[in-house]
Amino acid sequence: MSASTSQALDYLEQLPGATHKKLYQQPSTALAVFRCMLPHLAKTIVMAMLYMTGPFPVSDLDAWIRPDAKAERDQSITVLESLHIMSTVQESPKVFAYKLSTGFANSLRQALTGGGNHKSFGVPCNAPDKHKVDVAFLDKYAREQWESILYYMVGSTSGLRDGQALGQNVGNGTKKLLELGNFVNVRHGVTITKTGFTFLLQEVNAQVWSLLIVYLKQAPGLGMSEVDVLSFLFMLGSLELGQDYSTTNLTDTQLQMLEDLNDFGIVYRQSKESTRFYPTRLATTLTSDAGALQNASTDFDNALRSSRAGKGYIIIETNYRLYAYTSSLLQIAVLNLFSRLTTRFPNLVSGKLTKESVQRAIAYGIEASQIIDYLTAHAHPQMQKNNPVLPPTVMDQIRLWEYEGERIRTTTGYLMKDFNTEAEYKDLLDYAKSLGVLTWKNDAKRLLFVDRIEQISQYLTNKKRRPEP
């Protein structure tokens, strides 16, 4: 699981159980959720239970997992329960057991064995396409479409002379979507917002998901069913690049989606009437996480080199000088957001991270950690050999510049108080710590502050229902 899919997970988690149930009827969805939404240990647990004949007693699971991995276990089980993949059943008065949801288990088994007749992994076209397109074309198409969206967002703020001309071929629907997602502000020309910056500094995969989640949230308003949209997205993630697929098995909602996805560059269609579509690399990597992309074979590097900022092109020295081997306007525009660029050569720009440039970026709403993450993610292969990748002094200084401007940090969350006993307080404190949601505590007053409440409340309800032995 990675940052790119965690937002998709957040979205999935807040869906009601009935929606989950409907989603899991498609083997492709069950497989995609398994592949990219679950923590590693959760995958292990699901696979161990998949071909088990009966429910898995809680005590057996606890015996199987080491005591020092309790935090991971709790987290895995919480995710599995919140996605309605697993539930607790009472076997006998004393014995509780975990049970996989029947729908999910059946679909996952079908996905693994390839059984059934659900056609959820895309129907390839039988007849050969007269205007067959190759992978290189699809990559170029995806890159152009996606880059134009990014140009559109960054164009006005970048200060580049030709900035305004970029991103003119972005569809109206996409523009509307960017506005709805609060990525840009169009009141006085197009200006990028804080959310937009966050978006821009993400990896391509995460960007696609961010945009699609905005799209998903709008879907019910446009008369599209969320389940249809989601299962179509998960299906896209399991398609093969360079293969043409038939539109005959798609629902009306999904046909409507195809047009929008064509605008984003996620799928390619010859024309709106065409009965076939090609998924691009943006689609086929939807359900792969960052790890897969980073380790992907060389063809992937070459394909999206300029769009996903290649496989690292930035060198930073301890004296804050920055050299970026790039000729892409988009990358230069992004770098220009937080650094002072001085020289540009055909394949290289050089500049410096200065206090003014970093604080200007922070004033825009970019966070220091985002800058550091971006620089780390796009570090030159020579830099990647270092550990840590960036020079520590640069990382610290960027952070210090940020702290200079802000003395108070706000966290929205929930205060838990009025515990009856010390034990009760300690128990919840440990649980919150293991989930990683604890922000602040005061042992003397028995107060604790958490930034997420769903899992805590679930835990408390479970505890009430099942008194400790």
Added chain:
Amino acid sequence: MNAIDATDRHIKTSDGPPPSLLAIILDTNPHAWAHLSSTLPLSKAVANLLVFINAHLASGNANEVAVIASHSQRAQWLYPTPKPSSPRSTTTTSNGHDSSSQNRSRNRDMDMANGTTALSDSANKYRPFATIEHAIQTNLTALLSTTTATDLSSTTTTLIGGALSTALTYIAKSTIRHSPVDPTLTAAAADATNPSAHLADSDGTASTQRVSLTSRILVLSVSGDLASQYIPVMNAIFAAQRQRIPIDILKLAGDTVLLQQACDATGGIYMAPAAPQGLLQYLMMAFLPDAVARRALVLPGAGDVDFRAACFCHRRVVDVGFVCSVCLSIFCEPLTDATCLTCGSHLSLATAQTAAPALIPRKKKKRKRAPGEAVTPAGSNTPVPGGTPTHA
């Protein structure tokens, strides 16, 4: 301001676990499977194995798999299919996306009908899964159909040593391909310079590099009587141990001393299920977790490990034997001409051949100490250097 502490530096660790390469060695010894056919026929075992492979691929997006058949006469690749042009092909098989075309082209003349059926029902199957299944089934069929009666009659065992070495070389190659250094650079360097020098270099720096691929080997073993390959297998085990590659053994039939030692030495899992029918559940529960997940799990214990070795002269498993004092070769009986078979050293066997070694009380030696010699501590015969020469 105290919040900014240099020790609190945010170092971006890679999201999620590293990709995992699983090399599966399927023992296809026809004699052993014929013996097992009543409980678990080979076809059923392969079907279970395919589900397990799919589960492995699904567990991580960059996970890879390699399958080798350890047959009676040779070790044969089942997946990835080696390119016919060069036997040591470097097939990039990230989830098997790009090997499909090559498989298809290779199999075009053999079984076109099979290929088309695999394509038509792929709407019900995740594409990478379908590709791998098709490759394994085709290659396994080819392997079994080329096995002749003479092959069968000549031996009853399987070439586990060859299969293990093949798996280890493949893993080594994949590890280089996955190293954080630009793979194109590595490839160029490997081509340009002496490959062995390059390998030695990567081996030396392995500890400093970030490990980006975790590998393990799973042996699905059905044959007994592997002592004849004691030396090659032991060498493979030590190589695996050095590279920190666990060897897991699922022993469906037969019992060998050797493979149990392989697990013990490399930190793998050894399991000899009582009921081979439940193969899939054993695979899913015990062998699916990769190195990262295993850290969080209580692993099945190996029980008592039989550490006995096989002799170098007759490949017998021995409790007590004779060891060459020069090269440490093991022999089950005293050598006839008192010359080691491995290194050719002349050994004095007179004392070893006496029925009971007599205990001779040691004489206390009086040591003459030369005047001016450094005093060594009592009981220590190790010469101690007098003083470290200092550089001016």
